[in-house]
Amino acid sequence: MAELSFPPGFVFGAGTAAFQIEGATRADGRGPSVWDAFCAEPGRVEGGDTGEPACDHYRRWPQDVELLRRLGVDSYRFSVSWPRVLPTGAGAVNRAGLDFYSRLVDGLLAAGIEPAVTLYHWDLPQALEDGGGWRARETAHRFAEYAAVVAEALADRVPRWTTLNEPWCSAFLGYGNGVHAPGVRSGTPALAAAHHLLLGHGLALGALRAAGVREAGITLNLDQVYPATPDDEGAALRARTQRNLVWTEPLLRGRYPAAEADTWGELIERQDFRRDGDLAVIAAPMDFLGVNYYTPATVRTAPHREPDPARRDATDNRFAHVRDPRARHTAMDWAVAPDTLRELLVGLREEYGPALPPLFVTENGSAEDDVPGPDGVVHDADRTAYLEGHLRAVAGALAAGVDVRGYYVWSLLDNFEWTYGYGKRFGVVHVDYATQRRTPKDSYHWYREFVSRHSARS
Ligand code: GBH
Numbered sequence: 001m002a003e004l005s006f007p008p009g010f011v012f013g014a015g016t017a018a019f020q021i022e023g024a025t026r027a028d029g030r031g032p033s034v035w036d037a038f039c040a041e042p043g044r045v046e047g048g049d050t051g052e053p054a055c056d057h058y059r060r061w062p063q064d065v066e067l068l069r070r071l072g073v074d075s076y077r078f079s080v081s082w083p084r085v086l087p088t089g090a091g092a093v094n095r096a097g098l099d100f101y102s103r104l105v106d107g108l109l110a111a112g113i114e115p116a117v118t119l120y121h122w123d124l125p126q127a128l129e130d131g132g133g134w135r136a137r138e139t140a141h142r143f144a145e146y147a148a149v150v151a152e153a154l155a156d157r158v159p160r161w162t163t164l165n166e167p168w169c170s171a172f173l174g175y176g177n178g179v180h181a182p183g184v185r186s187g188t189p190a191l192a193a194a195h196h197l198l199l200g201h202g203l204a205l206g207a208l209r210a211a212g213v214r215e216a217g218i219t220l221n222l223d224q225v226y227p228a229t230p231d232d233e234g235a236a237l238r239a240r241t242q243r244n245l246v247w248t249e250p251l252l253r254g255r256y257p258a259a260e261a262d263t264w265g266e267l268i269e270r271q272d273f274r275r276d277g278d279l280a281v282i283a284a285p286m287d288f289l290g291v292n293y294y295t296p297a298t299v300r301t302a303p304h305r306e307p308d309p310a311r312r313d314a315t316d317n318r319f320a321h322v323r324d325p326r327a328r329h330t331a332m333d334w335a336v337a338p339d340t341l342r343e344l345l346v347g348l349r350e351e352y353g354p355a356l357p358p359l360f361v362t363e364n365g366s367a368e369d370d371v372p373g374p375d376g377v378v379h380d381a382d383r384t385a386y387l388e389g390h391l392r393a394v395a396g397a398l399a400a401g402v403d404v405r406g407y408y409v410w411s412l413l414d415n416f417e418w419t420y421g422y423g424k425r426f427g428v429v430h431v432d433y434a435t436q437r438r439t440p441k442d443s444y445h446w447y448r449e450f451v452s453r454h455s456a457r458s
Pocket of ligand 1: 017165
């Protein structure tokens, strides 16, 4: 394959999230999160899997830093567990929890790896959920206070900060179809949650600035949407509105999308949770926008229906997903179409122009049916091809003039894949959960070589 070109300073990384890898859910004063409670409810997570043991990263982190060092990545994206730092979401700081991240940051820096912190990757302290969770406006303020605590401890050593990971999932899977914790099924509360997440982002951004953080942003899961037929353009607009514009418009333009009424109808008329002045907080300038990308969406027109937890896409209103029979599908049954990432990135640039901050692809990767070979190693050619294709798409976006600053593979390790439990494996490193043995897959070695060829640093 022809060599791809990345600008000097382009960041190659790998990512994880606290609840998915740490385990040790009761260690050193950590409080319960909504995901602990959700996992404990029968039927919510496949196989009855929970946050234990995950990758026992809380205790085995030095080994994981070593895996990152050998991988040769410039940066490691991880999330801080809010209930480790503030066991009930507010009030007294749990020093032991905060110290864990401080040690991790020091370990990364000693290994020559730049830490990139995400403050919220879905593990809301259960005590805050008991007070309404993201349906409650106060949660946005608690989030900013938590951001201030973490920033005070780590801002001297962590250059890049992300407030929220994929607020769409928190709002619409958490409070829309209930597929994610806290498992609430509803309409208006999901929209209120979306607004309070955005407000929390804006307030947290202020807290990060006050602590001296210079590089701060948010990570969104943005969909590249295609109409199944020319008659489905309306459905495609609704999908873009519900999945993308409800985030990018307030963040980048300080307004909610014009097509909202068409897409959510009467729900949006009850938006008393939106107050004057909120949008100015939400639209505070960011230094980067993180984009998580896995698969495109092909959609058709569908009738209005109430949320239905039997459907994973149940939050979608008046559009439905169509399976592309020509594409390869991963173990998640997600279509593989790498070039759609280039189209998404170029489209963002076309849509927002100079209002678009520099971009990072903060997650990209695939779950495959990994089976270790007789040599004990997972020979995951499909994952390697997936990663290579998407890195090519990023290079294509760069060549088209889009300011993309970095790319993070999801994920460093096989981990707790939310509703799917441990059955779905996204890692470039295989984890045997029974023994906690880590074994790099072929894709790890491939990525190591790719990074060493393309990173200006190496
Ligand atoms: C990310 O979520 C998470 O940040 C990460 O924790 C997780 O492990 C990883 O991806 C892999 O799942 O809803 O049927 O229309 C990704 C969540 C997946 C949400 C794709 C939107 C579109 C398919 N996104 N999904 S559908």
